[in-house]
Amino acid sequence: MTSITYGGNTYPLDKDQSVLDCLVGHGAPVPFSCRSGVCQTCLMRAVRGVPPEDSQRGLKDSLKLQNYFLACVCHPTNDLEAALPQDVVKSLPATVTALEPLNSEIMHVSLECHAPLEYRAGQFINLFREPTLGRSYSLASVPQHDEHLHLHVRRLPQGKVSGWIHEHLRIGQTVEIRGPSGDCFYVPGRPEQELVLIGTGSGLAPLYGILRDALQRGHSGPIRLFHGSRNRAGLYLTDRLRELAREYPNFDYVPCVSGEEPAPGLAAGRAHEIAFMEIPDFKDKRLFLCGHPEMVSAAKRRAFLAGAAMKDIYADPFNVNAAP
Amino acid sequence: MTEKKLADWWNESHGSLYEKLGGEAAVNAAVDIFYRKVLADPRINRFFEGVDMEKQAAKQKAFLTMAFGGPHNYTGMDMRRGHAHLVKQGLNDVHFDAVMEHLGATMKELNVPDELIAQAAAIAESTRNDVLGR
Numbered sequence: 289m290t291s292i293t294y295g296g297n298t299y300p301l302d303k304d305q306s307v308l309d310c311l312v313g314h315g316a317p318v319p320f321s322c323r324s325g326v327c328q329t330c331l332m333r334a335v336r337g338v339p340p341e342d343s344q345r346g347l348k349d350s351l352k353l354q355n356y357f358l359a360c361v362c363h364p365t366n367d368l369e370a371a372l373p374q375d376v377v378k379s380l381p382a383t384v385t386a387l388e389p390l391n392s393e394i395m396h397v398s399l400e401c402h403a404p405l406e407y408r409a410g411q412f413i414n415l416f417r418e419p420t421l422g423r424s425y426s427l428a429s430v431p432q433h434d435e436h437l438h439l440h441v442r443r444l445p446q447g448k449v450s451g452w453i454h455e456h457l458r459i460g461q462t463v464e465i466r467g468p469s470g471d472c473f474y475v476p477g478r479p480e481q482e483l484v485l486i487g488t489g490s491g492l493a494p495l496y497g498i499l500r501d502a503l504q505r506g507h508s509g510p511i512r513l514f515h516g517s518r519n520r521a522g523l524y525l526t527d528r529l530r531e532l533a534r535e536y537p538n539f540d541y542v543p544c545v546s547g548e549e550p551a552p553g554l555a556a557g558r559a560h561e562i563a564f565m566e567i568p569d570f571k572d573k574r575l576f577l578c579g580h581p582e583m584v585s586a587a588k589r590r591a592f593l594a595g596a597a598m599k600d601i602y603a604d605p606f607n608v609n610a611a612p
Numbered sequence: 613m614t615e616k617k618l619a620d621w622w623n624e625s626h627g628s629l630y631e632k633l634g635g636e637a638a639v640n641a642a643v644d645i646f647y648r649k650v651l652a653d654p655r656i657n658r659f660f661e662g663v664d665m666e667k668q669a670a671k672q673k674a675f676l677t678m679a680f681g682g683p684h685n686y687t688g689m690d691m692r693r694g695h696a697h698l699v700k701q702g703l704n705d706v707h708f709d710a711v712m713e714h715l716g717a718t719m720k721e722l723n724v725p726d727e728l729i730a731q732a733a734a735i736a737e738s739t740r741n742d743v744l745g746r
């Protein structure tokens with residue numbers, strides 16, 4: 289008989305019973321609605337064992353790859369250990385190996401994990417200043433190529449964690465991180481598809497990771513990166529990105545400034561508006577949107593209305609919560 | 613209708629519609645087209661501008677699966693509950709008609725024969741009172 293492990297308990301799965309019915313029957317707080325595999329309310333992740341393909345139908349590729357599944361239509365033939373999406377993250381210590389300003393407000397932070405961390409460029413980790421005070425930062429590093437984790441942290445005025453990172457964190461110091469989380473990353477496959485990356489501010493962090501991941505995995509379709517900031521001083525990694533654009537003919541980099549007359553080589557306007565001007569049709573294109581939450585939600589909607597499939601839109605709004 | 617599972621009733625009366633339409637593949641083909649029409653319609657888009665477009669899109673898939681006579685476990689009561697917060701925001705027949713319009717137009721765009729469009733429309737229509745909380 290197949291068994292399902294959840295929250296430290298193992299339950300036998302009755303014949304014809306779904307993982308959802310089994311867990312809910314034992315009082316597990318798994319949310320559900322349609323119970324037929326369409327609404328995606330009952331999303332879970334297999335942390336041990338592989339979920340049947342049937343239970344992954346309709347999910348985004350980046351979720352499938354991480355063994356997410358729909359519990360209500362999951363009838364596994366092998367044992368599974370399942371967790372709710374928010375319960376999966378691991379906690380581990382990491383030591384700061386580099387701190388370098390990328391511009392006047394954004395700091396490159398490099399971390400060496402004390403145990404191997406499996407992640408994808410573009411996912412994020414939570415970094416803790418104190419046990420109950422942590423914030424999310426996206427991974428700009430590519431695990432196959434960069435030895436350490438790379439973050440780009442933008443300093444916010446009175447930012448409890450970002451301010452501390454900029455002012456107090458030192459090389460050699462050890463911090464607690466949790467993760468990785470998130471489904472905004474490059475999934476290999478369809479190498480000829482056009483990729484459009486749009487980011488504002490430190491939203492470049494995940495995009496820089498995703499971009500290099502895609503290039504290194506041999507993505508052959510056009511890749512266009514629109515990075516925006518109010519002024520020129522807010523842009524960063526411009527030389528490195530121009531270098532990549534010279535090296536890879538399929539990659540095109542468009543730095544944008546919205547609040548001042550653009551210097552030569554920069555586009556005038558908001559990054560997503562420039563992208564939509566240059567790319568009127570998003571049919572069959574894959575999109576990555578990161579940074580300012582309003583930009584992300586506006587761009588998501590516009591790209592969808594301009595023909596992008598919902599499954600091809602990957603997004604990380606950098607929500608700032610003024611919580612503890 | 614409220615107590616009896618709508619699904620059972622549909623299976624009895626429209627057993628093969630879902631198969632005729634092409635099953636899950638048909639829903640997948642329709643969902644983005646349908647959701648795009650809904651979001652672009654100023655009469656109703658305010659109801660669908662949830663925080664998470666992706667979750668909203670998955671719910672539209674649930675709607676289409678129902679309308680296409682596909683497998684689901686929603687009851688009339690679920691429809692009442694699921695739309696009650698919208699009724700509070702003023703959801704009425706005008707909005708319902710708009711959704712019906714987009715359902716028809718989506719299926720037309722996918723070259724579904726008129727006769728099957730009419731069947732799907734009848735299924736959706738049968739939920740009117742539950743959706744509008746009457």
Ligand SMILES: Cc1cc2nc3c(=O)[nH]c(=O)nc-3n(C[C@H](O)[C@H](O)[C@H](O)COP(=O)(O)OP(=O)(O)OC[C@H]3O[C@@H](n4cnc5c(N)ncnc54)[C@H](O)[C@@H]3O)c2cc1C
Pocket residue numbers: 412423424425426427439440441442443444445446447448449450451490491493494604605606607608609610611
């Ligand atoms: C998935 C995800 C990924 C993220 N990735 C990154 C990343 O890669 N790099 C990065 O720098 N950040 C990232 N963030 C944001 C980050 O998690 C923190 O929210 C941010 O660093 C602020 O935390 P804090 O403790 O410094 O500020 P807090 O102490 O939480 O808040 C500081 C104050 O600033 C205010 N504020 C909010 N927005 C602004 C603004 N634009 N300008 C001025 N003030 C403002 C807030 O209202 C608040 O009062 C990400 C967020 C999410 C959800």
Ligand code: HEM
Pocket residue numbers: 321322327656659660662668671672674675678679686691694695698703707708709711712736737739740743
């Ligand atoms: C035509 C008949 C209709 C049917 C059969 C129907 C069916 C459904 C179904 C199955 C869901 C998913 C419920 C869930 O799993 O949570 C849903 C959600 C939703 N429906 Fe309808 N619906 C109908 C009409 C409408 C109308 C007229 C509107 C508004 C104009 C509407 C707005 C919504 C919204 C906004 C949601 C998502 C609610 C949420 O976020 O929880 N529906 N509907």
Ligand code: FES
Pocket residue numbers: 319320321322323324325326327328329330331358359360361
């Ligand atoms: S409950 Fe709707 S997909 Fe599982």
